[in-house]
Amino acid sequence: AKWVYRFGGGTAEGRAADSALLGGKGANLAEMAALGLPVPPGMTIVTDVCGWYYGNGKTLPDDLRKQVLDGLAAMEEETGRTFGGDTRPLLLSVRSGARASMPGMMDTVLNLGLNDETVQALGHDAGDARFAWDTYRRFIQMYADVVMGVDHEIFEEILEDEKAQCGHEYDTEMSAVEWQHVVSRYKEMIEEEFGEVFPQDPHEQLWKAIGAVFASWMNPRAVTFRTLHNIPAEWGTAVSVQAMVFGNLGSTSATGVAFTRNPSTGEKSLYGEFLVNAQGEDVVAGIRTPQSITEEGRIATGGEKPSMEKLMPEAFAEFKAVCTTLEAHFRDMQDIEFTVERGKLFMLQTRNGKRTTRAAMKIAVDMVDEGVITHEDAICRIEPPSLDQLLHPTIDPKVQRRVIGSGLPASPGAASGEIVFSSEEAIAAEAEGRKVILVRTETSPEDIHGMHAAEGVLTTRGGMTSHAAVVARGMGIPCVVGAGSIRVDARNDKLLGVGGVVLKRGDIITLDGSAGQVLAGVVPMIQPELSGDFGRLMEWADKCRRMDVRTNADTPQDARAARAFGAEGIGLCRTEHMFFEGERIHVMREMILAEDEAGRRAALDKLLPMQRSDFIELFSIMSGLPVTIRLLDPPLHEFLPKTEAEIADVAEAMGMEPGFLARRIDAIHEFNPMMGHRGCRLAISYPEIAEMQARAIFEAADAAAAETGAPVALEIMVPLVGLRAELDYVKGVIDRVAASVAEETGNATAYLAGTMIELPRAALRAHVIAETAEFFSFGTNDLTQTTFGISRDDAATFIPTYQRKGIIEHDPFVSLDFEGVGELIQLAAERGRRTRSDLKLGICGEHGGDPASISFCEDAGLDYVSCSPFRVPIARLAAAQAAI
Ligand code: PEP
Ligand code: MG
Numbered sequence: 001a002k003w004v005y006r007f008g009g010g011t012a013e014g015r016a017a018d019s020a021l022l023g024g025k026g027a028n029l030a031e032m033a034a035l036g037l038p039v040p041p042g043m044t045i046v047t048d049v050c051g052w053y054y055g056n057g058k059t060l061p062d063d064l065r066k067q068v069l070d071g072l073a074a075m076e077e078e079t080g081r082t083f084g085g086d087t088r089p090l091l092l093s094v095r096s097g098a099r100a101s102m103p104g105m106m107d108t109v110l111n112l113g114l115n116d117e118t119v120q121a122l123g124h125d126a127g128d129a130r131f132a133w134d135t136y137r138r139f140i141q142m143y144a145d146v147v148m149g150v151d152h153e154i155f156e157e158i159l160e161d162e163k164a165q166c167g168h169e170y171d172t173e174m175s176a177v178e179w180q181h182v183v184s185r186y187k188e189m190i191e192e193e194f195g196e197v198f199p200q201d202p203h204e205q206l207w208k209a210i211g212a213v214f215a216s217w218m219n220p221r222a223v224t225f226r227t228l229h230n231i232p233a234e235w236g237t238a239v240s241v242q243a244m245v246f247g248n249l250g251s252t253s254a255t256g257v258a259f260t261r262n263p264s265t266g267e268k269s270l271y272g273e274f275l276v277n278a279q280g281e282d283v284v285a286g287i288r289t290p291q292s293i294t295e296e297g298r299i300a301t302g303g304e305k306p307s308m309e310k311l312m313p314e315a316f317a318e319f320k321a322v323c324t325t326l327e328a329h330f331r332d333m334q335d336i337e338f339t340v341e342r343g344k345l346f347m348l349q350t351r352n353g354k355r356t357t358r359a360a361m362k363i364a365v366d367m368v369d370e371g372v373i374t375h376e377d378a379i380c381r382i383e384p385p386s387l388d389q390l391l392h393p394t395i396d397p398k399v400q401r402r403v404i405g406s407g408l409p410a411s412p413g414a415a416s417g418e419i420v421f422s423s424e425e426a427i428a429a430e431a432e433g434r435k436v437i438l439v440r441t442e443t444s445p446e447d448i449h450g451m452h453a454a455e456g457v458l459t460t461r462g463g464m465t466s467h468a469a470v471v472a473r474g475m476g477i478p479c480v481v482g483a484g485s486i487r488v489d490a491r492n493d494k495l496l497g498v499g500g501v502v503l504k505r506g507d508i509i510t511l512d513g514s515a516g517q518v519l520a521g522v523v524p525m526i527q528p529e530l531s532g533d534f535g536r537l538m539e540w541a542d543k544c545r546r547m548d549v550r551t552n553a554d555t556p557q558d559a560r561a562a563r564a565f566g567a568e569g570i571g572l573c574r575t576e577h578m579f580f581e582g583e584r585i586h587v588m589r590e591m592i593l594a595e596d597e598a599g600r601r602a603a604l605d606k607l608l609p610m611q612r613s614d615f616i617e618l619f620s621i622m623s624g625l626p627v628t629i630r631l632l633d634p635p636l637h638e639f640l641p642k643t644e645a646e647i648a649d650v651a652e653a654m655g656m657e658p659g660f661l662a663r664r665i666d667a668i669h670e671f672n673p674m675m676g677h678r679g680c681r682l683a684i685s686y687p688e689i690a691e692m693q694a695r696a697i698f699e700a701a702d703a704a705a706a707e708t709g710a711p712v713a714l715e716i717m718v719p720l721v722g723l724r725a726e727l728d729y730v731k732g733v734i735d736r737v738a739a740s741v742a743e744e745t746g747n748a749t750a751y752l753a754g755t756m757i758e759l760p761r762a763a764l765r766a767h768v769i770a771e772t773a774e775f776f777s778f779g780t781n782d783l784t785q786t787t788f789g790i791s792r793d794d795a796a797t798f799i800p801t802y803q804r805k806g807i808i809e810h811d812p813f814v815s816l817d818f819e820g821v822g823e824l825i826q827l828a829a830e831r832g833r834r835t836r837s838d839l840k841l842g843i844c845g846e847h848g849g850d851p852a853s854i855s856f857c858e859d860a861g862l863d864y865v866s867c868s869p870f871r872v873p874i875a876r877l878a879a880a881q882a883a884i
Contacts, residue, residue, distance in 0.1 A: 008041025050236025266362025423450020571866020679720025
């Protein structure tokens with residue numbers, strides 16, 4: 001088998017399109033090499049070897065050895081160096097690279113090939129012994145950490161101790177002899193702790209490093225990352241072995257990372273950071289504060305140290321040209337790693353850059369304007385769920401800010417929460433429903449769970465490309481990094497801000513991730529602006545989609561928000577939700593607990609005017625757009641008092657004796673209320689309830705039409721129907737009330753009467769039910785519950801276990817089960833339309849806001865999806881992508 005693909009010297013065996021085989025890094029290195037860009041030569045061991053490795057007891061295929069040695073020989077020839085040689089030694093980087101980018105999750109070994117002899121040769125060759133010893137100690141540190149499992153903190157301690165003894169503050173002040181001494185101490189420590197000498201054979205080093213990189217595919221943080229990002233374990237990682245170039249070869253050398261456009265705002269300007277006389281790890285580690293690449297960037301961030309543009313004008317000019325080439329070639333913003341070795345530029349990596357949603361939007365829209373991509377490309381470049389980031393609040397510009405510190409604006413948006421100092425605390429707080437801000441000196445990949453649990457992240461060290469910054473942008477949570485004016489004293493649960501402010505764990509702070517500010521307390525926020533790039537992209541999406549997007553809204557507030565987000569009507573108004581609040585719940589309880597029809601009617605008389613005025617408001621807000629009102633569908637347990645204290649309260653409010661109330665609750669108690677006296681069953685037992693609701697609806701429709709001048713596009717929906725006769729009965733009540741209201745007002749309101757399809761029997765009998773129903777709305781919450789036989793209320797106790805054990809891939813209550821529930825939908829749509837060809841079809845379960853489910857609905861030929869207000873833009877975009 002061909003396990004190894006080479007690149008370098010202006011040619012390559014693979015291309016960018018081969019990322020499944022070569023990993024993203026390997027594929028793009030090949031592409032850059034083939035484009036003739038300055039890429040150090042190397043080879044990529046394909047992802048299939050990762051599968052082989054795990055399938056064969058963590059060993060490597062026999063015929064890999066020769067292919068790697070051949071690749072090595074080619075690299076030696078290209079560079080004029082020898083691996084393990086006693087003159088001009090060739091050093092290697094051994095890096096991971098999966099098909100999808102997993103930044104910082106897997107392992108890398110740099111400077112491989114050094115030992116007690118080659119270090120001398122390297123120093124001699126470079127004419128710089130200090131460089132050689134610095135490089136050797138870096139290699140030992142990284143190799144021992146990655147391959148031998150030595151805790152890197154032990155090395156940090158030795159290094160700090162050495163620096164203190166020599167009176168140095170920075171690594172760069174260390175001399176050759178001092179580094180050499182560090183190397184001896186490192187090696188001694190390894191011998192003492194592990195009883196083995198640090199391996200001196202470069203080939204042994206290489207094979208162990210390759211094995212370690214494959215092994216890192218399964219390390220816990222990589223596994224967690226894959227779970228969070230739905231990356232299959234089968235993909236595996238590739239391993240790229242490349243000739244080293246050195247950014248730590250004195251003051252004409254440097255290393256850096258750059259984005260071809262600003263990853264936070266999307267602004268079209270080169271954006272990046274670099275460090276003189278350093279290796280790549282130094283930039284990411286945030287030990288020294290990096291310098292801006294461009295003059296413009298330096299001025300914008302108030303940087304004191306010179307930009308690369310000033311310091312290395314020739315390398316900068318070449319780099320800028322390469323960036324332009326790469327962006328034009330990949331037709332997308334690139335995230336680039338580079339090194340300058342004694343003035344000469346080398347490209348080490350390029351990939352489509354991660355960006356905030358705001359930036360993604362701006363870049364997509366700009367690239368359409370630049371003629372680089374089409375409207376459809378732009379629509380497909382935005383992940384629908386990420387729109388959420390734009391829909392969240394920012395700090396009200398009018399408020400007085402109590403700034404207690406500032407840093408870099410690493411990820412935009414604003415959030416408030418209690419201060420916590422560890423990821424464990426953040427996770428625990430989230431479980432209790434508390435909002436927290438994770439405050440750290442810096443974060444590492446171990447913190448991803450904690451960052452997920454937090455509303456925002458604050459670090460006191462690191463730059464725009466530090467771990468915290470990159471990960472927070474990916475997650476879409478606000479983040480401020482490098483807030484050097486704040487001191488974290490985690491041991492004493494304290495945070496010290498500017499002006500002597502002291503805050504404790506649990507105190508509230510607010511982050512402004514767009515301004516890079518940290519504020520004390522809770523700060524008023526404002527809703528986002530939905531115009532500009534967002535508006536343009538959504539307009540394009542609206543032109544592309546076939547399905548309508550409606551909203552699930554029960555209150556005027558929801559309805560207004562949904563309209564602002566572009567909803568084209570209400571697909572589900574859960575009337576029982578209109579009675580959750582304030583005084584209303586008492587009347588609702590009175591109705592539910594009434595002993596006889598007279599008692600019920602008395603309560604219903606009080607509910608009627610409330611319903612009517614709510615409906616008038618909803619109809620007016622939706623002026624002329626379709627509004628689907630669903631008749632009462634209350635799972636009774638959601639409305640009844642539970643504890644003794646609650647019962648006492650309710651009894652008092654209702655002027656009842658608590659003992660009597662308790663008996664009444666007992667009498668109507670159900671073992672499984674979700675499958676109990678709910679939906680149309682209630683309307684059949686107590687038709688007076690449906691009567692009241694129908695009256696409120698028709699009277700409101702009449703009033704709203706008079707008020708707004710637009711006739712109400714009314715759809716009345718009957719829930720939980722399994723039998724056609726159920727629907728016939730309830731529709732009979734609706735039709736009778738419609739006729740009498742028309743007689744009273746002199747106006748007949750046109751309406752459709754339809755049903756939810758949320759029981760398997762209804763799906764199966766759709767052709768019969770459609771004889772009565774004028775529309776279907778798929779209630780996929782109940783349809784999932786009843787198809788799986790999994791209680792909606794209890795699913796959370798075991799679904800996560802199912803996911804972890806690979807029994808199911810995702811929670812079927814979140815993303816539609818295409819095979820089972822999906823087949824019922826297809827079948828019901830088909831059978832229903834056989835009876836009634838113009839039958840209107842929609843979905844109003846939670847799945848109506850889930851992009852994958854929306855794509856399914858497109859294929860099933862539904863007319864609309866309906867989702868919660870904040871999901872409306874997501875659904876508009878997902879519906880467009882489904883149609884493209
Ligand atoms: C459903 O069952 O999918 C639905 C929308 O109704 P509810 O969630 O109110 O039961
Ligand atoms: Mg339902």
